[in-house]
Amino acid sequence: MRADERPALAATDLTVQYRETTALAHVSLEARKGEIVALAGPNGSGKTTFVRAVLGLIPRSSGTVEVGGVRLETLDLVARARAIAWMPQEEALGDNVPLLEYVQYGRYAHSPRFAPERAADRATARRILSELGFGGRERSGIHELSGGERQRLRLGRVLAQEAPVLLLDEPTSHLDMGYQLELLERVRRLVRSQGTTVVAAIHDLNLAARFADRIVVLHHGRTVAEGAPSAVLAPALLRDVWGVVADLRRDVRTGLPYLIPSLPTMAAPPSPAARGLRVHVVGGGGAAAPILRALVEDGYRVTVGAVPLFDTDSQTAEELGIAAATELPFAPLSPEVRARHRQLIAEADIVVVAPFPVGPGNLANLEDVPSEHPRMYLVESAGAGTRDFAGGAATRELGRLRAHATALDGVPALLRALSATPRAAHGEPNDR
Amino acid sequence: MASVAAGPAAAGTPAVRRGLAYWLLGGGILLLAVTPLLGPVPIPWESVFALLLRGPGTVGSASSCGGVSVSAAQCRIWGEIVWQTRVPAMVLALSAGAILGLSGATLQGVFRNPLADPYLLGLSSGAAMGAALLFVFNVGVAEADILLPVFAFLGGLIPGLIVFAAGRSGRRSPETLLLTGVALSAIFASLLASFLLYNPLGSLQVSFWLLGGMSDATWTHDAIVVGVLISVGAVLALLGRELNLLQLGEDVAQSVGVPTQQVTLVLVLLTTVGTAAAVAFTGVIGFVGLVSPHIVRRVVGPDYGKVVPLSGLVGAAFLLLAWDVAQSAIPSIVLPVGIPTSFVGGPFFLYLLYRRDRLGGPRR
Numbered sequence: 110m111r112a113d114e115r116p117a118l119a120a121t122d123l124t125v126q127y128r129e130t131t132a133l134a135h136v137s138l139e140a141r142k143g144e145i146v147a148l149a150g151p152n153g154s155g156k157t158t159f160v161r162a163v164l165g166l167i168p169r170s171s172g173t174v175e176v177g178g179v180r181l182e183t184l185d186l187v188a189r190a191r192a193i194a195w196m197p198q199e200e201a202l203g204d205n206v207p208l209l210e211y212v213q214y215g216r217y218a219h220s221p222r223f224a225p226e227r228a229a230d231r232a233t234a235r236r237i238l239s240e241l242g243f244g245g246r247e248r249s250g251i252h253e254l255s256g257g258e259r260q261r262l263r264l265g266r267v268l269a270q271e272a273p274v275l276l277l278d279e280p281t282s283h284l285d286m287g288y289q290l291e292l293l294e295r296v297r298r299l300v301r302s303q304g305t306t307v308v309a310a311i312h313d314l315n316l317a318a319r320f321a322d323r324i325v326v327l328h329h330g331r332t333v334a335e336g337a338p339s340a341v342l343a344p345a346l347l348r349d350v351w352g353v354v355a356d357l358r359r360d361v362r363t364g365l366p367y368l369i370p371s372l373p374t375m376a377a378p379p380s381p382a383a384r385g386l387r388v389h390v391v392g393g394g395g396a397a398a399p400i401l402r403a404l405v406e407d408g409y410r411v412t413v414g415a416v417p418l419f420d421t422d423s424q425t426a427e428e429l430g431i432a433a434a435t436e437l438p439f440a441p442l443s444p445e446v447r448a449r450h451r452q453l454i455a456e457a458d459i460v461v462v463a464p465f466p467v468g469p470g471n472l473a474n475l476e477d478v479p480s481e482h483p484r485m486y487l488v489e490s491a492g493a494g495t496r497d498f499a500g501g502a503a504t505r506e507l508g509r510l511r512a513h514a515t516a517l518d519g520v521p522a523l524l525r526a527l528s529a530t531p532r533a534a535h536g537e538p539n540d541r
Numbered sequence: 542m543a544s545v546a547a548g549p550a551a552a553g554t555p556a557v558r559r560g561l562a563y564w565l566l567g568g569g570i571l572l573l574a575v576t577p578l579l580g581p582v583p584i585p586w587e588s589v590f591a592l593l594l595r596g597p598g599t600v601g602s603a604s605s606c607g608g609v610s611v612s613a614a615q616c617r618i619w620g621e622i623v624w625q626t627r628v629p630a631m632v633l634a635l636s637a638g639a640i641l642g643l644s645g646a647t648l649q650g651v652f653r654n655p656l657a658d659p660y661l662l663g664l665s666s667g668a669a670m671g672a673a674l675l676f677v678f679n680v681g682v683a684e685a686d687i688l689l690p691v692f693a694f695l696g697g698l699i700p701g702l703i704v705f706a707a708g709r710s711g712r713r714s715p716e717t718l719l720l721t722g723v724a725l726s727a728i729f730a731s732l733l734a735s736f737l738l739y740n741p742l743g744s745l746q747v748s749f750w751l752l753g754g755m756s757d758a759t760w761t762h763d764a765i766v767v768g769v770l771i772s773v774g775a776v777l778a779l780l781g782r783e784l785n786l787l788q789l790g791e792d793v794a795q796s797v798g799v800p801t802q803q804v805t806l807v808l809v810l811l812t813t814v815g816t817a818a819a820v821a822f823t824g825v826i827g828f829v830g831l832v833s834p835h836i837v838r839r840v841v842g843p844d845y846g847k848v849v850p851l852s853g854l855v856g857a858a859f860l861l862l863a864w865d866v867a868q869s870a871i872p873s874i875v876l877p878v879g880i881p882t883s884f885v886g887g888p889f890f891l892y893l894l895y896r897r898d899r900l901g902g903p904r905r
Binding site: 189204 | 790
């Protein structure tokens with residue numbers, strides 16, 4: 110194996126045991142030269158334990174760590190500091206030393222013991238300070254910095270080590286959003302220009318997805334997912350690991366996935382009555398998304414139509430694995446799509462009309478709902494204003510449907526109405 | 542920090558700091574000049590300086606006494622006093638003060654606590670207990686002269702080694718170690734008291750020793766203490782970078798390449814040996830190690846590379862000043878030197894405690 114093919118960092122089969130509890134169970138991680146790997150996972154998932162175990166700061170009961178093909182424990186501390194640099198999550202504030210001195214602390218392993226700092230070390234520290242935007246402030250003291258600046262300065266100390274591998278433990282904790290992005294962007298740029306390998310524990314998945322080439326997700330001390338951000342960020346993983354329900358979106362500008370998390374609804378688990386019932390939701394423009402989610406959670410089989418591709422409703426449908434009649438964006442509904450939509454309606458036990466904005470392009474959505482459908486619900490949202498952009502035609506159509514349907518205000522009311530189905534009334538307890 | 546331009550290093554503007562530095566330097570020189578003049582036996586200053594300029598050795602005639610009309614025999618006695626008592630006492634004060642200052646600065650760095658001090662860590666009470674133990678065995682005065690420093694030295698090593706062992710096994714916080722020292726200090730104090738019950742006659746000797754002084758200084762003592770100062774001080778002064786990095790926490794220091802275990806071991810061991818050696822000959826002297834680093838930090842800032850050696854310098858000056866005060870506060874009586882140091886150090890310690898509280902808890 111050639112030297113440059115070796116992983117820059119190879120942590121294999123790390124296990125950390127605290128008395129009875131296993132904090133880390135057989136976790137392995139390899140990172141190539143120049144790669145940015147995010148270590149994600151909820152609080153207590155083992156991210157920090159992993160980082161500390163890699164560094165040898167806590168005893169491992171199994172596992173090996175190699176940096177550039179060399180076992181870390183065979184190196185003395187100075188050689189280790191040259192191989193791998195660490196930015197801890199928390200750090201003592203220490204004395205009010207000048208910024209230049211502080212960054213120079215990172216040069217310890219590069220200057221011989223007992224020797225005063227070499228001019229070269231000072232120059233390196235100066236360069237890093239200016240790269241991090243501290244130019245001209247070398248003499249001010251670290252106590253004068255804001256929390257965000259201090260974090261950036263700590264990064265400077267870590268960069269001054271000029272190690273090929275950086276371990277960053279929650280580098281953006283305590284930072285507000287602007288600083289988080291700024292800091293990670295700086296790391297990215299510096300790392301890209303120098304081919305440094307970065308493993309960063311980041312609990313915020315969205316940040317991780319923007320920052321990293323690859324995400325490794327830890328849960329209860331085990332690796333539960335690993336891969337490119339777009340592959341790892343799946344709603345199912347979010348639910349299983351973080352215990353949250355999340356909307357997965359795609360950032361329009363970067364094409365990167367991002368999540369909008371929310372706590373799972375505290376609603377009762379799906380009643381057996383709900384299972385098997387098929388509900389079709391007529392929507393578009395994102396109006397159907399919350400309804401789709403709620404229905405799926407409650408155990409209904411759900412379809413949606415007819416919605417434009419890439420709009421929130423169709424994305425939600427895709428993410429929830431829901432059958433949908435979809436049309437190209439901004440195109441009027443074609444006969445084929447309308448046929449598919451009518452078929453979905455016909456096959457459904459229940460039709461729900463979401464409070465979606467109606468224009469000439471999607472007026473057919475309402476027209477395709479037959480008045481004689483046995484069970485129909487109209488979800489309205491109070492105070493949402495007009496959603497008739499079809500010159501009165503939508504209002505007319507809604508009037509027609511309202512004559513045959515039950516009008517409800519909001520999603521919770523809909524769920525209540527659905528659970529009180531005729532079938533559920535036959536001896537199904539509602540309050541389970 | 543009000544002033545950004547002045548830099549974070551020290552309080553005040555560079556001009557103020559420079560002024561303070563000149564004051565300290567001038568004061569130091571004055572101290573060196575005044576000290577030989579002081580003592581229970583009045584000797585005219587002309588004679589003292591004349592004798593000092595002549596150097597040690599036998600004094601031939603009265604003319605050696607700087608034109609003061611005294612007999613040759615009197616002049617010889619003065620010569621003896623100056624060269625066999627006053628100068629050795631001065632050297633002992635300087636070297637012991639330097640060791641205490643160096644040790645105080647070092648321990649404050651190791652324990653990351655501005656209140657650390659050899660005295661607080663129980664080193665001094667350990668030494669005192671060692672000295673008191675001697676009197677349990679009822680040794681004679683002649684033997685006590687040699688054995689007292691030995692016992693004090695060995696006693697002083699005990700708390701230092703215990704604190705060190707506590708720090709080695711497992712990850713204990715600096716606070717825990719510091720409080721370990723405080724607790725040991727109390728234990729040794731009670732042991733001391735119980736040893737003295739065995740030999741009430743020894744208690745007078747011990748109690749004087751407890752408060753410290755340079756009166757018994759000899760050139761032999763000086764040679765030992767200066768030797769310890771040079772060997773201990775050289776290493777302590779060189780480990781400033783490591784001490785700076787220790788301030789970031791042991792883990793971070795390690796990740797940057799500092800062998801923290803070894804550094805801590807060496808530092809605690811050297812300060813223990815150094816302090817025990819100094820205290821063995823001077824008796825217990827508190828607060829020199831505590832106060833000196835704080836004065837230095839105000840002038841040069843937090844860099845331990847400067848704080849440690851300069852604390853040695855200031856410690857030397859501080860103890861010499863205290864010694865001068867001890868000799869001159871009450872005519873013809875030499876006070877134990879621990880009295881003036883504690884008079885200054887005690888209030889200063891309280892000031893530090895309360896300022897720390899006002900600034901919002903420990904400096905971390």
